[in-house]
Every structure is written in structure tokens, then in C-alpha cells.
Amino acid sequence: MNKLKVLHMYADLLDLYGDGGNMEILKYRCKMRGVECEIDRYSTNSEIPDFSSYDLIYLGGGADLEQQHISEDLQKCRDGIAKAYKKGVFLFLICGGYQLFGKYYKDADGNKIKGLGLFDYYTVAEPDRKKRCIGNIIVKAEISGNEIDILGFENHGGQTKGVKTPLGKVVYGHGNCTNSSHEGYFEKNVIATYMHGCCLSKNPELSDYIITYCLARSIGKKVKLAPLDDSLEKKCRQIMIDRLTK
Numbered sequence: 001m002n003k004l005k006v007l008h009m010y011a012d013l014l015d016l017y018g019d020g021g022n023m024e025i026l027k028y029r030c031k032m033r034g035v036e037c038e039i040d041r042y043s044t045n046s047e048i049p050d051f052s053s054y055d056l057i058y059l060g061g062g063a064d065l066e067q068q069h070i071s072e073d074l075q076k077c078r079d080g081i082a083k084a085y086k087k088g089v090f091l092f093l094i095c096g097g098y099q100l101f102g103k104y105y106k107d108a109d110g111n112k113i114k115g116l117g118l119f120d121y122y123t124v125a126e127p128d129r130k131k132r133c134i135g136n137i138i139v140k141a142e143i144s145g146n147e148i149d150i151l152g153f154e155n156h157g158g159q160t161k162g163v164k165t166p167l168g169k170v171v172y173g174h175g176n177c178t179n180s181s182h183e184g185y186f187e188k189n190v191i192a193t194y195m196h197g198c199c200l201s202k203n204p205e206l207s208d209y210i211i212t213y214c215l216a217r218s219i220g221k222k223v224k225l226a227p228l229d230d231s232l233e234k235k236c237r238q239i240m241i242d243r244l245t246k
């Protein structure tokens with residue numbers, strides 16, 4: 001049986017709007033294909049794991065306070081995560097997690113949290129706490145040569161700038177900054193996004209992209225996942241797309 005090894009970092013601190021649900025979706029979609037999905041957890045002051053032994057590293061979102069709590073610990077993991085990323089381990093990062101993989105995050109009070117600096121972008125929060133990017137969002141992305149609409153819910157004060165390879169174009173909502181044209185960050189083994197809610201339950205194609213990438217890398221050959229019955233997900237997505245765009 002094929003197996004996917006996942007490391008869920010700071011599950012106890014970074015879990016806004018059900019971000020932890022992304023792990024449930026991955027597990028479910030793997031199980032339906034006869035793939036075992038083992039999810040380990042890492043949090044502050046745990047023993048530093050061998051990041052390169054995982055297929056996927058996942059961080060959810062968190063408010064400024066939680067980001068401050070984990071920042072020192074996250075720096076201790078920097079070299080291990082950077083090595084894993086360079087080897088092709090998949091990084092899936094939501095909101096607060098997304099921000100902390102860039103150069104820095106400066107919160108509304110001007111406190112600067114050092115990021116891992118794996119990517120060139122940086123994030124500065126609106127000084128006015130009331131000015132947040134909140135609401136449903138649709139992003140048009142090209143994943144494995146297919147154009148897909150990614151749906152989610154965003155809630156961030158942070159304005160992320162300097163993104164060279166965004167996840168996609170904003171069709172509805174804000175994205176990386178207030179009224180931004182683009183959202184998220186993308187590389188073949190990185191998806192970083194402001195989409196909570198939880199992102200994978202609303203976007204089966206995104207889930208399957210991640211699973212396909214991880215399995216193919218692990219077994220060293222092309223993978224074609226068996227299709228699942230996503231009719232309910234498709235119906236829900238259409239209702240939301242119509243509500244936002246018509």
C-alpha cells in the first residue's frame with residue numbers, strides 16, 4: 001500500500017476557521033484511493049523532527065499573537081525545513097503560516113516577526129485594525145495545465161508584497177493585499193494561500209494535486225489518481241461561485 005507521510009506543525013496554535021480540517025480531507029481522499037496517510041504533529045518545544053522524511057509539511061493560519069508565540073520555535077526548524085523544501089518536500093501553508101515563510105511579518109502595532117525567509121515576499125499589516133481583508137474569495141489558477149477556480153474564505157490584516165509566483169488571479173475578494181490582482185504563492189512543491197475555511201474541502205482538485213505530487217515523488221513515477229464522486233462538492237462550489245459572481 002502506498003503511504004503519505006505528513007507533518008502538521010503547530011496544530012494546537014495555528015488552526016483558524018477549521019484549517020486543521022485540511023488534514024481530514026487529505027486523509028479521506030487518500031483512503032478512498034487505498035493510500036495510507038500518516039499525520040504526525042509537531043509543536044513548540046517538541047523534539048526537532050527529520051523534516052526531510054516527510055512528503056508534506058503543513059501549517060495553518062493564526063492570529064498575530066499565535067504567530068508571535070511560535071516564531072522563535074519556528075526559527076529553530078529553519079534549516080531542517082529549508083533542506084526538506086529543497087529536496088522537494090511539499091509545503092502547504094495557510095495565512096499566518098504563509099506569512100511566516102516570507103522575509104517578515106509586521107503586525108498592526110509595528111512589531112516585526114522574523115520569517116523563515118524561504119521566499120522573497122514580506123507582509124505588513126494595515127495599521128488600522130479595522131481595515132482587514134475579510135470574506136469569500138475566488139482565485140483562478142493554473143494547476144497541472146488545468147485552469148481551476150479555487151474557493152475560500154480570507155481574513156487577514158497582513159498585506160503580502162513581493163510575490164513573484166502567485167497561486168492565481170483574484171476573480172472575487174482581495175488576495176495578497178487589499179483589492180489585489182493576485183493571491184497566494186505557488187511553486188510546484190509549494191502552495192501558500194490566504195484561504196481558510198477549510199481550503200481543501202472546497203477544492204478537490206487542489207487536494208488531488210497535492211496528493212498526486214507527493215505520491216509521484218515518493219514512488220518515483222507518474223501517478224494518476226482514481227476519480228472520486230465529488231458531485232456534492234461541485235454543487236456547493238457552483239452555488240458559491242454563482243452567489244459571488246452573478
Ligand code: GLN
Nearest residue numbers: 061062064095096157158
Ligand atoms: N495575523 C495575520 C493577519 O491578520 C494572519 C491571520 C490569519 O492567519 N488569519 O494578517
